[in-house]
Amino acid sequence: MGAVSAAFCLIADLNVLGVILGSAVFGILVGAIPGLTATMATALLVPVTFFMPPVPALAAIVTATAMAIFAGDIPSTLLRMPGTPASAAYTDEAFAMTRKGEAELALGVNVVYSALGGLFGTLVLMLAAPALADLALGFSSFEYFWLACLGLTCGVFIASLTPLKAMVSLLFGLLVSTVGFDAIAGFPRFTFGVTEMMQGVSFIPAMIGLFAVSEVLRGMAAPEGPASAPQRRIGNVLRGLGPIMARYWPNMLRGNAIGTLIGALPGAGADIAAWVSYAVSKRFSREPEKFGTGHVEGVIDATSANNAALGGAWIPALVFGIPGDSITAIVIGVLYMKGMNPGPTVFVQNPQLIYAVFLAFIVANLLMVPLGLVAIRGATWILRVPRRVLLPIILLFCIVGSFAITSSAYGIVIMLAAGVVGWIMEENGIPVAPAILGLVLGELLEQTFMTSMIKAQGDLLAFFDRPLSVVLGTLTVLVWAGAIVRAVLKLVRARGAGHA
Amino acid sequence: MRVNEAVLGALLLALMAAVFSATAAFPRIPGQPYGPDLFPRLVAAGLGLAGLLMILRGLLARPRPPIVRLAPWARSARSAGAIALALVGIVFYILAADTLGFVVTAFVLLAVLMLYLRTRVLTALLVSAATTLIVEYTFASLMRIPLPRGLLVVFA
Numbered sequence: 307m308g309a310v311s312a313a314f315c316l317i318a319d320l321n322v323l324g325v326i327l328g329s330a331v332f333g334i335l336v337g338a339i340p341g342l343t344a345t346m347a348t349a350l351l352v353p354v355t356f357f358m359p360p361v362p363a364l365a366a367i368v369t370a371t372a373m374a375i376f377a378g379d380i381p382s383t384l385l386r387m388p389g390t391p392a393s394a395a396y397t398d399e400a401f402a403m404t405r406k407g408e409a410e411l412a413l414g415v416n417v418v419y420s421a422l423g424g425l426f427g428t429l430v431l432m433l434a435a436p437a438l439a440d441l442a443l444g445f446s447s448f449e450y451f452w453l454a455c456l457g458l459t460c461g462v463f464i465a466s467l468t469p470l471k472a473m474v475s476l477l478f479g480l481l482v483s484t485v486g487f488d489a490i491a492g493f494p495r496f497t498f499g500v501t502e503m504m505q506g507v508s509f510i511p512a513m514i515g516l517f518a519v520s521e522v523l524r525g526m527a528a529p530e531g532p533a534s535a536p537q538r539r540i541g542n543v544l545r546g547l548g549p550i551m552a553r554y555w556p557n558m559l560r561g562n563a564i565g566t567l568i569g570a571l572p573g574a575g576a577d578i579a580a581w582v583s584y585a586v587s588k589r590f591s592r593e594p595e596k597f598g599t600g601h602v603e604g605v606i607d608a609t610s611a612n613n614a615a616l617g618g619a620w621i622p623a624l625v626f627g628i629p630g631d632s633i634t635a636i637v638i639g640v641l642y643m644k645g646m647n648p649g650p651t652v653f654v655q656n657p658q659l660i661y662a663v664f665l666a667f668i669v670a671n672l673l674m675v676p677l678g679l680v681a682i683r684g685a686t687w688i689l690r691v692p693r694r695v696l697l698p699i700i701l702l703f704c705i706v707g708s709f710a711i712t713s714s715a716y717g718i719v720i721m722l723a724a725g726v727v728g729w730i731m732e733e734n735g736i737p738v739a740p741a742i743l744g745l746v747l748g749e750l751l752e753q754t755f756m757t758s759m760i761k762a763q764g765d766l767l768a769f770f771d772r773p774l775s776v777v778l779g780t781l782t783v784l785v786w787a788g789a790i791v792r793a794v795l796k797l798v799r800a801r802g803a804g805h806a
Numbered sequence: 807m808r809v810n811e812a813v814l815g816a817l818l819l820a821l822m823a824a825v826f827s828a829t830a831a832f833p834r835i836p837g838q839p840y841g842p843d844l845f846p847r848l849v850a851a852g853l854g855l856a857g858l859l860m861i862l863r864g865l866l867a868r869p870r871p872p873i874v875r876l877a878p879w880a881r882s883a884r885s886a887g888a889i890a891l892a893l894v895g896i897v898f899y900i901l902a903a904d905t906l907g908f909v910v911t912a913f914v915l916l917a918v919l920m921l922y923l924r925t926r927v928l929t930a931l932l933v934s935a936a937t938t939l940i941v942e943y944t945f946a947s948l949m950r951i952p953l954p955r956g957l958l959v960v961f962a
Contacts, residue, residue, distance in 0.1 A: 357949050470863070474818065474856045480849045481825070488842035491835050495842060496828065519896075526888035526923070527879035694923035695930075698916045699937050701892060705899055706912075706941055710951045715900045722896045733807050733877060734814065752845040759840050 313661030316361045317669065325362040326369045326666065330673055333370035334681045337377030338688045339696065340387040341525055344374035344576070345632045349517045350700070352510050352640060353707030360644050360659055364637070365666035368616075371633050372424050372670045375576050375612050376678055379416035380685050383409060392576035392612040395584045402600030414543035415550065415602060416609050417678035419558060423610040424671035426562035427569065427617025431624075432664050434570075435653070438625045442650035447761065448769055450626070451754035452778035454747050457628040459785050461573025461743040469789060471736045479744020480751065482507050489753040490760075502716045509639040511708035511717040512745060515724025516738050517632070518704050523729045525697045540682055550602060557587060557606045565611030569618025573743060575631025576612040576619075583611035617667060624648055624660060627750060632739045635746045808875040812864025818857030825850035891922055907956020908946070912938045 316322065329351065336347040347370045355363035378389030379400065386401035388394040403412040445453075458480075462472045485496045486506030497503035551558075561583045568579040587607035588597045597604050619630030620637075627648035629635035641648045646656065653660055681688065704725075708717035728738050762768030770776050829843035864871070879885035895915045903911045916934035921927065946953045 354949070357951075470856060470859055474814075474853065474860070477849050477853045477856065481821075481846065481853065484846045484849065488845075490838075490840070491833065491842045493833055493842045495832070495846065523889050523892055526892050526919075527877075527882075527885040692925070694925050695920055695933055697923070698919035699933075701895065701919065702912055702916055702937065702941060705896065705915075706945055706951075706953070709953070710945060710949070713952060715903070718896065718900050722893070722900070725896075726893070730807075734809055755845060756840060759844075760838070764839060 309657035310661050312658035313665055316658060316662045317365065317665045322362045322365055325358070325366050326669060326673070329366040329370040330373050330670065330677055333373030334377040334677060335688060336370070337374030337389050338380045338681060338685065339691060340381050340385070340389050341521065341693065342700070343390045343517070343521070344371045344378070344392065345636070346518045346521060347371060347374045348633050348636050349510075349514045350703050350707060352636060353514075353710045355640065356510070356643070356711060360646060361662045361666075363640060363644070364659075364663050365669075367633070367637055367640070368663065368666045369670040369673070372613060372616055372667070373674060373677065375616060376417060376420035376674055377681060379420070379609060380413065380682060381689055383412045383416065384685060385689065390577075392580050394577065395580035396605045396608040399584075399598060399600065399604050402598065403602065403605070404600075406600045408600065408602075410541050410543045411546055411550070411602065412605060413540065413682050414545070414547050415605055417543065417675060417682065418547060418551075419561075419606055419610045420613040420678070421671045421674040422558060423562050423565060423613035424616060424674065425668065426559075426610075427566045427614035428664060428667040428671065429617075430566045431617040431620050431667070435621050435625050435660070438621065439650040439653040442625055443654075445650075445774070446772065447754040447757040448772055448775040449778060450750065451758050451769070452775055452782055453626050453628060454751040454754060455782045456778060456785070457572035457622065457626075458740075458743060458747060458751070459782055460571050461740045463785060463789050468735060468737075469793075471734075472740045475731060475736050475738065476740035476744045479741035480748045482512070482741075483745050483748020484752065489749065490756045502712070502714070507745070508712055508717055508720050509745065510636075510643075510711045511720040512724040513636055513639065513742060514704050514708050515721040515726075516728035516742060518700065519721060519725025520728035520732060520738065522697050522701050522704070523725065524732070525693060540685065543679065543682055550606075554603060554606050557603060558610045560586065561607040561610030562614045564607075565614030566618035568611070569615030569630050570621045572622055572628050572630055573740065575633065576615040579615035580608040580612040584608040613671075620663070624652065624663070625650060629743065629746060632742055635739075635742045638746050807877050807880055808871075810864050810871050810873050811860045811867070813873060815857040815860030815862075815864060818853045818860065822850040822854035822857065888922060891919065895919055903954045903956065905956055908953040909938055909942055910957055911954075912941065
């Protein structure tokens with residue numbers, strides 16, 4: 307219990323609470339402005355949290371992302387423009403409710419179910435993470451190798467519609483992660499004679515480039531969005547929620563469960579959780595014909611799922627150091643820089659930090675309802691901020707943030723390069739998130755692979771020697787085999803159709 | 807700007823070749839069969855394989871996609887200019903910040919971008935000035951990040 311009360315003291319500090327409030331407002335603004343994502347909120351926040359102690363830093367990221375995922379629902383419901391990709395799955399449905407004159411109900415559902423979903427995800431995180439950490443204490447390099455492989459595999463096959471392009475993105479990230487001193491011999495690789503490259507490609511500037519600069523470049527090309535602010539005055543959004551909650555509680559729990567599970571799968575985050583939950587909701591609904599006409603049922607499933615996914619994503623991140631989504635990929639980078647290597651030993655050595663993260667989740671989701679209500683009231687004002695003013699400001703934040711990490715122009719150069727690469731990738735339909743996964747996991751993958759190879763003296767069967775490594779290894783091989791079989795089947799079928 | 811998959815695939819093959827030739831000179835630890843070149847080469851081989859698949863897909867796709875398909879922004883000089891200006895802006899900051907200092911460089915960067923995007927002149931100048939000063943205050947004074955002072959060194 308000592309660690310829990312220590313965690314309370316860590317969170318109940320005035321500075322920490324101030325940081326939480328500030329990042330909550332920041333998260334709502336970023337989430338509510340279409341085109342800016344929760345991942346971008348994290349990317350812009352990290353340089354600021356870099357100079358804080360671990361607890362406020364982590365609390366800031368937790369709060370900002372939770373708020374951003376909820377706030378994405380506001381323009382989605384009022385303007386049919388998802389504020390973040392996590393709201394895209396039910397944008398049409400929520401906007402149809404607005405057209406039917408049910409904007410208040412849709413927004414009320416969004417804020418309440420988002421908060422409840424976030425709390426559910428947190429609960430699962432609190433129960434599952436310590437138990438899994440106990441298990442993970444017995445892992446050797448073989449298990450970690452397979453775990454990293456499994457995480458990367460999920461990132462390629464689950465998170466993407468185009469596995470080949472996702473794989474290119476992932477491998478590219480892995481290749482970039484090999485820049486700098488190698489883990490076994492300490493030999494500087496691919497540094498092109500630049501001293502600063504010896505430490506590797508600086509992670510945070512790279513991520514700011516991939517997620518924020520590429521987004522700014524895209525926005526610069528088309529700065530004028532449909533900027534018509536919502537016409538209607540928003541009344542009391544909590545009215546009429548009682549009967550809805552009584553009727554649709556199974557939908558909420560289903561959305562929560564699916565969201566947490568998908569969040570915990572490496573590579574898939576809140577946006578995919580929302581899509582899957584919405585589809586499941588329609589499939590099992592008693593009135594599927596109402597979907598798409600402004601029916602609240604699917605919105606409940608999906609908005610419950612995307613916030614639950616946030617908590618779920620922290621489970622593999624904290625326990626194994628394997629990110630559940632692109633936000634926790636950034637978090638892992640932050641943890642490494644703070645000298646707290648994520649993994650089961652954190653639970654033994656610094657349990658108060660883990661509990662502090664749990665508490666931050668709870669505080670953030672409780673804070674979501676009052677702040678969310680204020681944000682909905684102020685929606686007209688928030689949605690009127692013009693992008694032509696906003697984009698240059700975001701670009702300046704990117705520059706200063708990257709500079710802050712390295713204290714030199716090196717960070718800005720990395721940011722610029724990553725921004726251009728990320729933009730070109732997205733232009734060609736190559737997803738960016740797997741590259742970040744590769745960049746984060748590359749070092750772990752190489753280190754565990756090399757250690758295992760040296761231990762096994764090249765005998766690949768040794769990778770399947772230990773009971774847990776058999777399970778993890780077989781699982782990975784099965785996912786790969788399944789993907790290959792599916793690709794071959796698709797090719798055969800396409801051929802058959804071509805001959806017919 | 808969407809490039810034909812076959813072209814992307816060829817680029818990946820070239821990348822693989824570059825990695826293999828760059829790793830050829832990596833040292834080995836005596837008595838150790840696996841050196842620092844193993845992992846990058848495995849990854850590069852994967853990229854090469856993916857590149858081959860992309861070349862196949864690009865060549866077999868029907869109807870055959872053009873080598874380069876222009877995105878909407880590339881047909882509008884104004885949009886393409888905005889992207890170029892943002893990139894030039896970052897390079898300008900990298901080159902000029904040490905001499906001109908953060909305040910001047912950031913203000914010029916913000917104001918030029920905002921004006922290009924057709925913000926009203928007064929709004930652009932006021933917002934740029936306010937943003938610059940707020941960033942300077944929070945990052946340099948509160949967070950103690952050594953933003954370049956440049957011309958304003960006299961006030962330091």
